[in-house]
Amino acid sequence: MLLKYPLAMLFSTLCISSVYANEVKPEPYPACPDTPVPVGKEDYQPSNLSLQGLTGLYINLDDVINSAKPKNVKLQADLKDAVVKRLEKAGMRLLSKEALEKTPGQPEMSMFPSYPKHLGPFKPGEPRIEYNAQCCTAGIWTSFTQGGSTLRHPLLNHKLATWGEGHNTTDCSDTGKWLSEVVLKTVDNFIAAKQKADKDYQEWQKKSAKTPAKPKADTPPASTDKPKKDTPPVSDKPATDTPPVASTDKPVELRETTDAEALACDTAILLYAEIFPTAAASISDTKGGILEKIADNMKACPQYRYRIETHADQRSSHEYNDVLSARRAVAIRNYLVDNGVDEEQFDLRFYGKRKPLVEGDNETAWAANRRVMITPIKPK
Known part of the structure; x- marks a missing residue:
């Protein structure tokens, strides 16, 4: 039986x-x-x-x-x-x-x-x-x-x-x-x-992808050493024949709070993992001010949505980096929501170490690859 x-x-x-x-x-x-x-x-x-x-x-x-x-x-x-x-x-x-x-x-x-x-x-x-x-x-x-x-x-x-x-x-x-x-x-x-x-x-x-829905809790890629095709998270907006597209403008690199002053709504942002302590997903107290400025900018641009992409450096396994980048994406989203941004404005994606910008096994390459991209999604 x-x-x-x-x-x-x-x-x-x-x-x-x-x-x-x-x-x-x-x-x-x-x-x-x-x-x-x-x-x-x-x-x-x-x-x-x-x-x-x-x-x-x-x-x-x-x-x-x-x-x-x-x-x-x-x-x-x-x-x-x-x-x-x-x-x-x-x-x-x-x-x-x-x-x-x-x-x-x-x-x-x-x-x-x-x-x-x-x-x-x-x-x-x-x-x-x-x-x-x-x-x-x-x-x-x-x-x-x-x-x-x-x-x-x-x-x-x-x-x-x-x-x-x-x-x-x-x-x-x-x-x-x-x-x-x-x-x-x-x-x-x-x-x-x-x-x-x-x-x-x-x-x-x-x-x-064709059904209006609230954003679901995001899932890190499957635990495998083989890169998989990235699939977009569920959208909270109804599907249209001409969906919003991400800005292709060169991103502005932010390292200090003053770098985040007076950003345009369609400005893509490149952050580095110094906003997180090493191997952690909690926002660093010394770097939280950058995200507060970004939150102020997003609140002034309610017609935009923002794609948050988190990346890790090449050290450790795919499984570890997948989970770490996923937790960091969620932490950034939560931080921005806590600072008044509408939670429906976000599209979270996390890639671990699957999309390095720089090849190499040294501090310079690692620093370049552990990054956060915030890309504005242009309204229709």
Whole structure:
């Protein structure tokens, strides 16, 4: 028998793990914003899309294998290898516990087998339970969890169950064979659900791009070392035959508060990551004045929308830089909203280290590549 639970949890972005590659650790998560999205105004993506872009996961296969030994249940000898091959064929890898701790979202599949009572083990003096073919059950429940942040509090991170299923049987004639087959079947079903999410995500984006909606909480690119085509976030404006276009004027570089005086509405702005402490997504106290001036300018230009693009330098992994640039984009947006800018004026995009301006492995190249672009979207 197969049991599945409905995916009732809806969330929009994968979060970062508490441990990072290369021993780079961020500051503690900032507090939740003071102006949450009103109830009824949220725009979450369908929950089944939470599996989209997954490239690896941890499965507690060793626990399953070890649980069978004291009950003398013989599982398929190459069970773990068979799971690895299935995942690799689907473009995913089986993470170790150590790799899980350094993976954004910490995707984890936990399997909980239950065995027939007559298999024991029995404590000293405890009466044995005799095998009864008419009254014997075995089962296994599987739950997949990953980190997520809700739209209302995008910097408050949660661990959410986003997929799961259960199997049971009343045929205990060969529990080891049944359990091995069900483990592989569960992995196959998960892969099918992930592949469907990849396909549905593309359709959802196309549909969302044509539907007026509030801006959704932005999702960093999938955890992969291969650059992917960047797709625009959902627009909060109705689609038109002639959509607004971004300004192509050469950006004005801002490094100090005085550089932000009297900017024209259609001025593109280039900022550098000094507005953030190293490896952090909280606005630097010494550089916040620049964003305050930018906020004043945006409030004077309500007819414009602004695309905020965040980039990281080449150090650390794609996964780490993707998440860091995503958090920084959200932090800038929240800072500007807190200073009076309409939250509907923003279009957030984050590229990690995928679009370097300068090639090189030195301080000069790193400084040039860790940047923030704010581009005005010209009104129709």
